[in-house]
Amino acid sequence: MSTKQQEKDFLAHYNVHDHDIPLSCVDVVIFTIIKDQLNVLITQREDFPFKGNWAIPGGFIDINQDKDIEQTAQRKLKEKTGYDAPYLEQLGATGNNTRDPRGWSLTVTYFALVNADNVVFGKDSCWCELNDGGIIQEKLAFDHALLIKDAFQRLKNKTQYTTIALHVLPPKFTLSELQKCYETILGGKLNKSGFRRRIIKSNVIEEIKGESKQTATRMAQLYRKSDDELHFYLREIYPTFS
Secondary structure, three states: OOHHHHHHHHHHHOOHHHOOOOEEEEEEEEEEEEOOEEEEEEEEOOOOOOOOOEEOOEEEOOOOOOOOHHHHHHHHHHHHHOOOOOOEEEEEEEEEOOOOOOOOEEEEEEEEEOOHHHOOOOOOEEEEEOOOOOOOOOOEOOOHHHHHHHHHHHHHHHHOOEOHHHHHOOOOEOHHHHHHHHHHHHOOEOOHHHHHHHHHHOOOEEEEEEEEEEOOOOEEEEEEEOOOOOOEOOOOOOOEOO
């Protein structure tokens, strides 16, 4: 019998349940900025364990519905927010025999950055403020507080050298609003002229001809993203701290 036929026969009689299978899920850390404060979406659990406790959106992988783990993440995000986020990134995987009281558990974590005006969620979900260390006041189920903290650090690092902050803005925005988003995530102030030179030179935004917005002091030009692609800078952006 050929090796190929042996392989075929092996797979035909293989039972995946011959080996222990950990609980496998995907969790999504969803960030936004509200009133110059970084927030994360949390939802109240309907079932045990931790029934009634707050947690980040997520759930088990549906092997009949999801072709891969990113589709699971997209499905869970859409279920909880009614929104297809333009930016979704895998943060990493973690698993052990203590994070879930039901047994050995593995989760793949994603994070997304969204505009809060586009999100529609039910009464069991809410935005919760993060402090400068990526920590929220609410007590969370499982190890979700740690997942949020890790995602926050990735977001902060990525904001230093990419255009990820654009994804939190509405379709039309001013340069000041864009700079404020960067400052909120990075936790410090940016040089105004230097920031604007970098943004304009990188061609990641474009003027909306003939459209402006009244600010507290003047009429400000409105801009929009050139596209939804993530652009990278050669030099990192470093804020100053007071």
